[in-house]
Structure formats: C-alpha cells, structure tokens
Amino acid sequence: EADIYQTPRYLVIGTGKKITLECSQTMGHDKMYWYQQDPGMELHLIHYSYGVNSTEKGDLSSESTVSRIRTEHFPLTLESARPSHTSQYLCASSESVGVGTGELFFGEGSRLTVL
Amino acid sequence: LAKTTQPISMDSYEGQEVNITCSHNNIATNDYITWYQQFPSQGPRFIIQGYKTKVTNEVASLFIPADRKSSTLSLPRVSLSDTAVYYCLVGGEYSGGYQKVTFGTGTKLQVIP
DSSP, X not given: OOOEEEEOSEEEEOTTOOEEEEEEESSOXXXXXXXXXXXXXXXXXXXXXXXXXXXXXXXSOXXXXXXXXXXXXXXXXXXXXXXXXXXXXEEEEEOOOSSSOOOOEEOOOEEEEEO | OOOOBOOSEEEEETTOXXXXXXXXXXXXXXXXXXXXXXXXXXXXXXXXEESSEEEEOSSOEEEEOTTOSEEEEEESSOOGGGOEEEEEEEEOGGGTGGGGOOOOSOEEXXXXX
C-alpha cells in the first residue's frame, strides 16, 4: 500500500490568494514529482526533485514553486492563484533503482478551483 | 524520448480478455516498458513493467516482441471495475528516469456489462 499523502483533497479559493499544496511520503523515497492534470487530459510533469535541496522544473511551465527541505515533504506553492491554475495536482514519489524506472507511487491528488 | 502511441479508447464486455497494444518505435536499449492504470479523480497506479518477452503478475500480462518496438498489455477476464485509463510508458534510469517519461493520453477502457 502506497504511503503518500496529499492535502487538501479539494480547495476552492479566490483569485490572488496564496496557496500551498502539501505532499508527504513515508517510504523514504529520494525522488518526488508534481504532475498537473485537467479532467480527461494528459498528466504533465511540472516539478521534480532528486532529493533534499534539489528541485527542477518539468516539461510543462508552471507559475508554482516547490521546496524539498526534508526527504519526506515536497510542498507546492502558488503565490497568487488565478482561474487558469484550476486543475488537479498529483504528487508522486519513486526510489532510485538500477534498472527500469522503479514504481511511481501517487497520492490521491489535490483538486484546486480558483474563482 | 521514446514516444508511445496507443488507441484512444476501447470497449469490452465483462469476462472477456482485453489486449491493449502500445507502439514505441524509437525505444532505447536501456528503456523499460511500464503500464499504469488510472481511475477518475485518482492518481495512476503501477500495473506491470517489463524489458523483453513476457511478464506476468497477479493482475496482468505484458507481451514484448523481440524487436521491442511495441508491447501488449493483457487483462484477463475484465470486470466493470477495470474501467479506467491505461498508460504505456517507456523509459529507464539510464534515459533520465521519470523526468524524461511522458504519460501521453492513454487508452480509455470501458467495460460493458
């Protein structure tokens, strides 16, 4: 059973608000990821981290920022939310493996609606 | 980046075997093939991974021909709960890991009673 948690599951906020989506995993995985997915659409990688103090931007440009101060914690922040940020945000983690890609463990997602 | 192509959607009746084929013509030597399942409003879940020939686990089988330019996910005797989107991914640690892997649009499987 995957041990990766996201909060909040659902969030409705007004334009201009600052929000932080929390993601924590208890598996000790060094790699963590944030994906963005609109209903019925592809998952797009927006941020990833190889480990503590490592963060990189993914393929899809995002105005959000991330931090990785602790292995288990990978929060995503939007300084000023806009309606265009309305989407589902999925956090995932994986461990480094010698071959293959390892298994990605996903949280249940945070569905953000910006009014 | 190995690009994958899979059918957009498929329908199947309950109890039937379902085969979903994925094309990946430019797969690299060190790349693995991985399949994920996603239910609405949830994150994807790992199903199976393979490199060549055949891999089987408790939920699915993965068939990979010798040239590795395609792969087929086989779901035996599907039930209504197998209705989901199935993603084929190609990549590996030596190709840059998941930061270099795209999920694509996946195949939406609808199981009919």
